[in-house]
Amino acid sequence: DAGVIQSPRHEVTEMGQEVTLRCKPISGHNSLFWYRQTMMRGLELLIYFNNNVPIDDSGMPEDRFSAKMPNASFSTLKIQPSEPRDSAVYFCASSLGTGGYNSPLHFGNGTRLTVT
Amino acid sequence: GEDVEQSLFLSVREGDSSVINCTYTDSSSTYLYWYKQEPGAGLQLLTYIFSNMDMKQDQRLTVLLNKKDKHLSLRIADTQTGDSAIYFCAEIRTGGYNKLIFGAGTRLAVHP
Numbered sequence: 001d002a003g004v005i006q007s008p009r010h011e012v013t014e015m016g017q018e019v020t021l022r023c024k025p026i027s028g029h030n031s032l033f034w035y036r037q038t039m040m041r042g043l044e045l046l047i048y049f050n051n052n053v054p055i056d057d058s059g060m061p062e063d064r065f066s067a068k069m070p071n072a073s074f075s076t077l078k079i080q081p082s083e084p085r086d087s088a089v090y091f092c093a094s095s096l097g098t099g100g101y102n103s104p105l106h107f108g109n110g111t112r113l114t115v116t
Numbered sequence: 117g118e119d120v121e122q123s124l125f126l127s128v129r130e131g132d133s134s135v136i137n138c139t140y141t142d143s144s145s146t147y148l149y150w151y152k153q154e155p156g157a158g159l160q161l162l163t164y165i166f167s168n169m170d171m172k173q174d175q176r177l178t179v180l181l182n183k184k185d186k187h188l189s190l191r192i193a194d195t196q197t198g199d200s201a202i203y204f205c206a207e208i209r210t211g212g213y214n215k216l217i218f219g220a221g222t223r224l225a226v227h228p
Contacts, residue, residue, distance in 0.1 A: 004158070042220035043159075043204065048213075055213060091158050098214045104149075105216065107158025 002026075004108035006092050012114045018080040021111045024073055025094030033105065034067055034077050035091040043091075048098075049075065082115045089113070120219035122205055127225045134192040136222045138205030143186060145207040150179065150190050153202040153221065162203070163190075192224075200226045 005024040013019055025032050034046040048056040052069045060067070064083070069075040079086055089110045097103035121139045128134045140148060146167050151159040165172045165179045165188070172179045178191040192199055202221040209215045 043218045045215070048215075050213075056215070093158070098208075098216065104161035104164075105151075105159070107160070109157050 004092055004094050004106050006090075006108035006111050008111055009109065010112045010114075012116065013082055014116055015083055016081045017115075018078065019082045019086075019113060019115075021077040021090050021092075021113070023075045023077070023092030023108060025075070025092070026106055027073065029094035029096055029106070030072070031095045031098055031103075032069060032075050033093040033095075034075070035093065035107075037089045037091060037110070038087075046077070046090075050098075079113075082113075084115045087113055087115050120205055120207055120217050122203075122219040122222045124220065125223050125225070127227065128195050130195060130197060130226055130228050132195055134190075134195045134199070134224055134226075136190045136192075136203050136205075136224065138188040138190075138219055140186050140188060140205065140207040141217075142207055142209045143183070144210055147208050148179075148181065148188050149206040149216070150177075151204040151206060151218070153204065155201070159204060195224075195226050197226050197228075200224055 032049040093105040093107045150162045152162040176193045205219040
Protein backbone atom coordinates (compact mmCIF):
# COMPACT_ATOMS: atom_id res chain seq x y z
CA ASP A 1 0.00 0.00 0.00
CA ALA A 2 1.70 3.20 -1.22
CA GLY A 3 -0.45 5.49 0.86
CA VAL A 4 -1.96 8.75 -0.32
CA ILE A 5 0.28 10.27 -2.98
CA GLN A 6 0.42 14.00 -3.57
CA SER A 7 2.30 15.95 -6.18
CA PRO A 8 4.18 18.13 -6.43
CA ARG A 9 5.89 18.10 -3.06
CA HIS A 10 6.81 21.76 -3.36
CA GLU A 11 5.46 24.44 -5.65
CA VAL A 12 6.74 27.96 -5.98
CA THR A 13 4.84 30.27 -8.29
CA GLU A 14 4.25 33.92 -8.95
CA MET A 15 1.09 35.74 -8.04
CA GLY A 16 -1.53 35.44 -10.75
CA GLN A 17 -0.38 32.07 -12.02
CA GLU A 18 -2.54 28.97 -12.06
CA VAL A 19 -1.58 26.21 -9.62
CA THR A 20 -2.77 22.60 -9.79
CA LEU A 21 -2.24 20.19 -6.93
CA ARG A 22 -2.75 16.48 -7.45
CA CYS A 23 -3.77 13.60 -5.24
CA LYS A 24 -4.02 9.84 -5.64
CA PRO A 25 -6.00 8.34 -2.74
CA ILE A 26 -5.53 4.87 -1.32
CA SER A 27 -7.14 2.28 -3.55
CA GLY A 28 -10.57 1.28 -2.27
CA HIS A 29 -11.13 4.40 -0.19
CA ASN A 30 -14.38 6.16 -1.05
CA SER A 31 -13.82 9.45 0.79
CA LEU A 32 -11.34 12.13 -0.14
CA PHE A 33 -10.55 15.36 1.67
CA TRP A 34 -8.49 18.42 0.84
CA TYR A 35 -7.10 20.37 3.81
CA ARG A 36 -5.01 23.51 4.07
CA GLN A 37 -2.56 24.07 6.93
CA THR A 38 -1.20 27.47 7.94
CA MET A 39 0.31 28.80 11.14
CA MET A 40 -2.46 31.36 11.49
CA ARG A 41 -5.50 29.17 10.87
CA GLY A 42 -4.27 25.66 11.61
CA LEU A 43 -5.83 22.81 9.63
CA GLU A 44 -8.85 23.80 7.54
CA LEU A 45 -11.08 21.42 5.61
CA LEU A 46 -11.51 22.78 2.09
CA ILE A 47 -13.63 20.11 0.42
CA TYR A 48 -14.87 16.57 0.98
CA PHE A 49 -15.73 14.08 -1.78
CA ASN A 50 -17.63 10.84 -1.28
CA ASN A 51 -17.71 8.36 -4.17
CA ASN A 52 -16.23 11.11 -6.38
CA VAL A 53 -19.07 13.52 -5.61
CA PRO A 54 -18.41 16.78 -3.72
CA ILE A 55 -20.40 16.60 -0.48
CA ASP A 56 -19.08 19.60 1.46
CA ASP A 57 -17.26 22.48 -0.21
CA SER A 58 -18.13 25.05 2.43
CA GLY A 59 -14.47 25.44 3.29
CA MET A 60 -13.36 26.47 -0.18
CA PRO A 61 -12.15 30.04 0.33
CA GLU A 62 -13.48 31.66 -2.82
CA ASP A 63 -14.11 31.18 -6.51
CA ARG A 64 -10.41 31.11 -7.25
CA PHE A 65 -10.34 27.63 -5.74
CA SER A 66 -11.83 24.61 -7.49
CA ALA A 67 -11.53 20.87 -6.93
CA LYS A 68 -12.39 17.91 -9.08
CA MET A 69 -12.47 14.17 -8.70
CA PRO A 70 -12.96 12.68 -12.16
CA ASN A 71 -12.52 9.12 -10.91
CA ALA A 72 -11.89 7.16 -7.75
CA SER A 73 -8.12 7.29 -8.08
CA PHE A 74 -7.44 10.95 -8.80
CA SER A 75 -8.31 14.40 -7.55
CA THR A 76 -7.06 17.90 -8.27
CA LEU A 77 -7.19 21.19 -6.40
CA LYS A 78 -6.74 24.21 -8.62
CA ILE A 79 -6.08 27.83 -7.67
CA GLN A 80 -6.52 30.41 -10.40
CA PRO A 81 -5.27 33.07 -10.06
CA SER A 82 -2.99 32.39 -7.13
CA GLU A 83 -2.26 35.02 -4.47
CA PRO A 84 0.46 35.26 -1.79
CA ARG A 85 -2.12 34.56 0.95
CA ASP A 86 -2.67 31.12 -0.60
CA SER A 87 0.79 30.09 0.57
CA ALA A 88 0.29 27.06 2.81
CA VAL A 89 0.72 23.31 2.98
CA TYR A 90 -2.13 21.53 1.23
CA PHE A 91 -2.98 18.02 2.34
CA CYS A 92 -5.06 15.38 0.68
CA ALA A 93 -6.51 12.60 2.84
CA SER A 94 -8.59 9.54 2.08
CA SER A 95 -10.61 7.07 4.12
CA LEU A 96 -13.26 4.37 3.89
CA GLY A 97 -15.71 6.59 5.74
CA THR A 98 -15.54 10.05 7.23
CA GLY A 99 -12.92 9.48 9.90
CA GLY A 100 -14.45 7.16 12.44
CA TYR A 101 -12.19 5.03 14.62
CA ASN A 102 -12.47 2.16 12.16
CA SER A 103 -11.95 4.41 9.16
CA PRO A 104 -9.28 6.93 10.11
CA LEU A 105 -8.09 9.52 7.66
CA HIS A 106 -4.88 8.67 5.83
CA PHE A 107 -2.96 11.80 4.91
CA GLY A 108 -0.50 12.40 2.11
CA ASN A 109 2.75 14.22 2.82
CA GLY A 110 1.32 17.47 1.53
CA THR A 111 2.23 20.05 -1.09
CA ARG A 112 3.99 23.15 0.21
CA LEU A 113 2.80 26.04 -1.92
CA THR A 114 4.63 29.36 -1.97
CA VAL A 115 3.14 32.21 -3.97
CA THR A 116 5.45 35.19 -4.40
CA GLY B 117 -17.56 28.35 20.85
CA GLU B 118 -17.35 26.23 17.75
CA ASP B 119 -13.65 25.49 17.84
CA VAL B 120 -11.73 22.55 19.21
CA GLU B 121 -9.14 24.29 21.37
CA GLN B 122 -5.61 23.29 22.27
CA SER B 123 -2.60 25.06 23.66
CA LEU B 124 -0.10 25.71 20.89
CA PHE B 125 3.23 24.73 22.45
CA LEU B 126 4.62 22.36 25.03
CA SER B 127 8.25 21.83 25.93
CA VAL B 128 9.38 18.89 28.07
CA ARG B 129 12.60 17.23 29.10
CA GLU B 130 13.40 13.81 27.71
CA GLY B 131 12.17 11.12 30.11
CA ASP B 132 9.48 13.29 31.67
CA SER B 133 5.76 12.92 31.03
CA SER B 134 3.96 15.18 28.56
CA VAL B 135 0.33 16.16 28.95
CA ILE B 136 -1.46 17.75 26.01
CA ASN B 137 -4.90 19.18 26.69
CA CYS B 138 -7.89 19.78 24.46
CA THR B 139 -11.38 21.20 24.85
CA TYR B 140 -13.99 20.06 22.37
CA THR B 141 -17.47 21.34 21.63
CA ASP B 142 -19.91 18.64 20.57
CA SER B 143 -21.23 16.74 23.57
CA SER B 144 -22.73 14.15 21.21
CA SER B 145 -19.35 13.24 19.72
CA THR B 146 -19.11 9.45 19.82
CA TYR B 147 -15.36 9.32 19.32
CA LEU B 148 -12.49 11.65 20.06
CA TYR B 149 -9.10 11.33 18.45
CA TRP B 150 -5.48 12.23 18.69
CA TYR B 151 -3.52 12.57 15.47
CA LYS B 152 0.25 13.07 15.26
CA GLN B 153 2.07 15.06 12.60
CA GLU B 154 5.82 14.55 12.28
CA PRO B 155 7.94 17.15 10.48
CA GLY B 156 7.36 17.22 6.74
CA ALA B 157 4.59 14.64 6.85
CA GLY B 158 0.83 14.39 7.01
CA LEU B 159 -1.22 13.52 10.07
CA GLN B 160 -1.49 9.96 11.35
CA LEU B 161 -4.07 8.59 13.75
CA LEU B 162 -2.33 8.03 17.08
CA THR B 163 -5.19 6.87 19.29
CA TYR B 164 -8.88 7.37 19.93
CA ILE B 165 -11.38 7.02 22.76
CA PHE B 166 -15.06 6.21 22.80
CA SER B 167 -17.24 8.79 24.47
CA ASN B 168 -18.51 6.22 27.00
CA MET B 169 -14.98 5.71 28.34
CA ASP B 170 -13.10 7.82 30.89
CA MET B 171 -9.66 6.51 30.16
CA LYS B 172 -7.77 4.52 27.58
CA GLN B 173 -4.20 3.31 27.92
CA ASP B 174 -2.03 2.18 25.04
CA GLN B 175 1.61 1.53 25.98
CA ARG B 176 3.12 4.95 26.79
CA LEU B 177 -0.08 6.79 25.86
CA THR B 178 -2.95 7.53 28.24
CA VAL B 179 -6.07 9.32 27.06
CA LEU B 180 -8.36 10.87 29.66
CA LEU B 181 -11.87 12.06 28.85
CA ASN B 182 -14.00 14.34 31.02
CA LYS B 183 -17.36 14.51 29.26
CA LYS B 184 -18.86 16.93 31.75
CA ASP B 185 -16.22 19.53 30.98
CA LYS B 186 -15.69 18.37 27.36
CA HIS B 187 -12.02 18.01 28.14
CA LEU B 188 -9.65 15.52 26.54
CA SER B 189 -6.01 14.97 27.39
CA LEU B 190 -3.15 12.91 26.04
CA ARG B 191 -0.39 11.85 28.38
CA ILE B 192 2.86 10.51 26.97
CA ALA B 193 4.98 8.72 29.54
CA ASP B 194 8.78 8.70 29.33
CA THR B 195 8.76 11.23 26.49
CA GLN B 196 11.44 10.64 23.88
CA THR B 197 12.96 12.92 21.24
CA GLY B 198 11.07 10.90 18.63
CA ASP B 199 7.84 12.14 20.19
CA SER B 200 8.59 15.67 19.01
CA ALA B 201 5.73 16.47 16.67
CA ILE B 202 2.45 18.34 16.42
CA TYR B 203 -0.46 16.63 18.15
CA PHE B 204 -3.99 17.31 16.96
CA CYS B 205 -7.14 16.69 18.94
CA ALA B 206 -10.21 15.94 16.81
CA GLU B 207 -13.90 15.30 17.34
CA ILE B 208 -16.60 13.85 15.13
CA ARG B 209 -19.27 16.48 14.67
CA THR B 210 -22.63 15.20 13.48
CA GLY B 211 -24.97 17.01 11.10
CA GLY B 212 -25.31 16.14 7.44
CA TYR B 213 -22.37 13.81 7.61
CA ASN B 214 -19.96 12.84 10.36
CA LYS B 215 -17.37 15.60 10.03
CA LEU B 216 -13.98 15.38 11.67
CA ILE B 217 -13.06 18.71 13.29
CA PHE B 218 -9.42 19.27 14.22
CA GLY B 219 -7.93 21.56 16.80
CA ALA B 220 -5.06 23.85 15.85
CA GLY B 221 -2.47 21.36 17.09
CA THR B 222 0.01 21.40 19.98
CA ARG B 223 3.67 21.49 19.03
CA LEU B 224 5.60 19.23 21.43
CA ALA B 225 9.32 19.90 21.74
CA VAL B 226 11.41 17.35 23.65
CA HIS B 227 14.81 18.51 24.85
CA PRO B 228 17.65 16.59 26.50
